[in-house]
Amino acid sequence: MAKTILLVDDSVTMLMSVKNNLEIAGFKVETAEDGVKALAKLNAGLKPNLIITDINMPNMGGIEFIKKARALPGFRFIPILTLTTEANQGKRDEGKAAGATGWLVKPVGGADLLKIIKQVLPGA
Amino acid sequence: MAAKSKNIDFKNRAGRIFFISGGLLLILMICAILFGSYLEASLGKFKEAVFLGIAMAIALVSQVFLVQEMQKPQVLSPEERVHASNEKLRHVLNGITQRVESALGVKSSELSTETLTDALAVTLAKAATSLAERVKDLIQTLQNGNNDTLETVKQDLLPQIEQTADAITQYLNASEKIDATLREQINETKQLLLNLQNVLKNLPAQATQTQESPILTTLIGETYAVIDRHLQLENAVKEQLNVVANDTNDSAIQLVTLMRDLSNEAENLVRYITDAVQKISSLDSGVDDSVGFIIRIAHFIQDIPEKIQADIQSIQGVSGVIDGLTNLVDSIKEISFQTDILAVNAAIQAAHAGEAGLGFKIVADEVRKLAVNSNKAAEMIEDGLDAARHTIKEGLKFKFLEEVMAEMNEAAAVMESVKKLEESHEDMRQYYKTLFSVINNNNRKLAADISEILGSIQYQDIVRQRIERMQIAMQRRDELFQVFADELEASTGNLVDDFAAQMNIILEDYLEEESHHNSSMNSDADEDAPPKFELF
Numbered sequence: 001m002a003k004t005i006l007l008v009d010d011s012v013t014m015l016m017s018v019k020n021n022l023e024i025a026g027f028k029v030e031t032a033e034d035g036v037k038a039l040a041k042l043n044a045g046l047k048p049n050l051i052i053t054d055i056n057m058p059n060m061g062g063i064e065f066i067k068k069a070r071a072l073p074g075f076r077f078i079p080i081l082t083l084t085t086e087a088n089q090g091k092r093d094e095g096k097a098a099g100a101t102g103w104l105v106k107p108v109g110g111a112d113l114l115k116i117i118k119q120v121l122p123g124a
Numbered sequence: 125m126a127a128k129s130k131n132i133d134f135k136n137r138a139g140r141i142f143f144i145s146g147g148l149l150l151i152l153m154i155c156a157i158l159f160g161s162y163l164e165a166s167l168g169k170f171k172e173a174v175f176l177g178i179a180m181a182i183a184l185v186s187q188v189f190l191v192q193e194m195q196k197p198q199v200l201s202p203e204e205r206v207h208a209s210n211e212k213l214r215h216v217l218n219g220i221t222q223r224v225e226s227a228l229g230v231k232s233s234e235l236s237t238e239t240l241t242d243a244l245a246v247t248l249a250k251a252a253t254s255l256a257e258r259v260k261d262l263i264q265t266l267q268n269g270n271n272d273t274l275e276t277v278k279q280d281l282l283p284q285i286e287q288t289a290d291a292i293t294q295y296l297n298a299s300e301k302i303d304a305t306l307r308e309q310i311n312e313t314k315q316l317l318l319n320l321q322n323v324l325k326n327l328p329a330q331a332t333q334t335q336e337s338p339i340l341t342t343l344i345g346e347t348y349a350v351i352d353r354h355l356q357l358e359n360a361v362k363e364q365l366n367v368v369a370n371d372t373n374d375s376a377i378q379l380v381t382l383m384r385d386l387s388n389e390a391e392n393l394v395r396y397i398t399d400a401v402q403k404i405s406s407l408d409s410g411v412d413d414s415v416g417f418i419i420r421i422a423h424f425i426q427d428i429p430e431k432i433q434a435d436i437q438s439i440q441g442v443s444g445v446i447d448g449l450t451n452l453v454d455s456i457k458e459i460s461f462q463t464d465i466l467a468v469n470a471a472i473q474a475a476h477a478g479e480a481g482l483g484f485k486i487v488a489d490e491v492r493k494l495a496v497n498s499n500k501a502a503e504m505i506e507d508g509l510d511a512a513r514h515t516i517k518e519g520l521k522f523k524f525l526e527e528v529m530a531e532m533n534e535a536a537a538v539m540e541s542v543k544k545l546e547e548s549h550e551d552m553r554q555y556y557k558t559l560f561s562v563i564n565n566n567n568r569k570l571a572a573d574i575s576e577i578l579g580s581i582q583y584q585d586i587v588r589q590r591i592e593r594m595q596i597a598m599q600r601r602d603e604l605f606q607v608f609a610d611e612l613e614a615s616t617g618n619l620v621d622d623f624a625a626q627m628n629i630i631l632e633d634y635l636e637e638e639s640h641h642n643s644s645m646n647s648d649a650d651e652d653a654p655p656k657f658e659l660f
Contacts, residue, residue: 011588012377
């Protein structure tokens with residue numbers, strides 16, 4: 001069965017580009033425009049195999065979203081990757097402390113993204 | 125005297141005291157010259173002492189006033205206040221000028237918008253070229269396949285590619301627009317600042333030379349107008365930046381949609397080919413069945429001559445048996461002949477015996493009849509055997525073997541052609557297999573290219589965020605300019621805020637924020653930068 005990835009980003013372009021790449025690679029992709037909407041999806045019963053989130057978003061940013069998602073039952077070990085323009089170490093440390101699995105700096109090409117996903121989702 | 129230690133300024137009180145005391149001393153000296161002889165007559169030798177005493181008194185009084193004046197708290201005249209605020213204004217404006225200039229300098233060099241858009245253009249162009257090549261290869265492969273049904277797929281694919289190219293062009297145009305807008309803005313702002321600098325250069329000289337404040341007011345008014353115009357320009361530029369961000373957004377979305385369509389088309393193509401390959405395999409098994417059947421028939425035909433040969437041999441055996449039977453018929457004939465002679469002899473002997481031999485004569489006659497009948501039967505058997513032999517001989521006369529051999533050769537030829545059919549079928553199968561693998565390979569490359577192009581579109585988001593950060597910095601700067609302009613217009617002469625420091629904060633915030641983000645597509649070259657990908 002196709003693995004599900006939840007993609008969180010406020011940019012429609014990003015959502016479309018990454019979603020298409022993942023779908024072509026055979027993943028099922030759910031999207032959300034900010035942390036609030038993503039959390040709502042998780043609370044409504046969505047159980048993705050992987051979450052990829054932006055950091056700077058309106059309403060609720062990526063760091064806060066990761067913290068809240070990690071607090072939900074059953075989300076302690078689900079890999080969460082960030083995909084952001086934030087490149088500095090301070091933000092990375094914040095992300096790590098919040099519970100992110102890895103930090104990706106935009107842009108990430110299709111092939112590179114799939115390689116990274118394979119590392120965090122064995123058998124994908 | 126204390127008053128002499130600073131420039132004589134007749135407008136302040138100390139100056140006036142100095143002026144009055146000096147005047148009194150002068151009058152005293154003139155009096156001494158004009159009325160010297162008269163005073164000498166009346167005062168005698170006390171004349172010098174009286175004059176000196178009066179001069180001392182004037183000096184002492186003026187000194188007392190001056191000391192009082194010096195001890196008074198210094199209250200600035202309106203002119204002095206204007207001068208002071210003028211100085212401060214000059215300082216602030218210089219600070220702003222430097223800060224803004226350095227900000228502009230940083231923007232144009234460090235943001236490297238030009239580099240960004242160039243690199244983006246190169247990436248997209250490369251991806252598009254490679255995509256076009258892949259598609260060309262694919263079409264070439266399909267054309268070699270001489271399959272007309274693929275024409276429709278090709279017709280679908282070509283407009284897709286053209287549209288994609290258009291979208292890429294639009295995207296590049298939008299990026300160029302960003303570049304042009306930013307450069308235009310930087311140039312305009314520089315020009316404004318140059319004007320401002322010229323105004324400010326003249327300001328100190330005019331301020332010290334002029335006692336009148338209207339000129340200063342004009343200068344302030346002009347400065348205000350410059351800043352105001354700058355703000356208007358800023359708004360215009362901001363609107364343009366919004367337009368540009370929207371344009372690139374729209375183009376990127378269109379590009380993604382087209383790429384997705386292209387990918388779907390390629391997927392359809394592969395599905396079509398896969399179907400074709402499946403149909404070919406089912407055709408394969410059909411052909412295999414037919415070939416098996418034909419081979420079985422061929423084997424059957426091949427066996428027929430042997431069977432015929434066996435039949436001939438058994439018929440030849442029958443012929444031998446018939447020959448044997450003919451010999452037997454001869455023996456029967458011989459026996460019946462001898463029996464006949466025996467019967468004749470018996471009849472002669474019966475006749476000799478007279479009446480006693482009458483019965484014997486009848487027997488002899490019957491024996492003779494039997495002999496004749498036996499002979500007749502033997503002849504009939506011989507005729508029958510002859511007819512049978514004749515029939516067999518006639519049957520064997522039909523070049524049967526030659527015909528059978530010809531048929532056998534024909535059967536072998538059929539086998540040969542069946543084998544050839546099988547071989548050509550295998551060739552066809554191999555050809556389709558190769559065709560499928562080539563198309564599959566092309567499609568994989570196509571998918572990889574599409575995936576890379578989709579990845580490149582992420583730069584739209586990076587550009588958008590960069591513009592947003594610029595807009596935030598400009599907004600803050602504009603607000604500061606507005607306060608500054610308002611304070612200038614109010615012409616209070618006192619600037620409440622330290623604008624240079626605030627401008628510096630805006631600049632440093634902006635640069636700090638910018639340093640947190642990946643600055644351009646070429647940032648991989650920066651060895652000190654944190655890795656683009658890190659697993660915790």
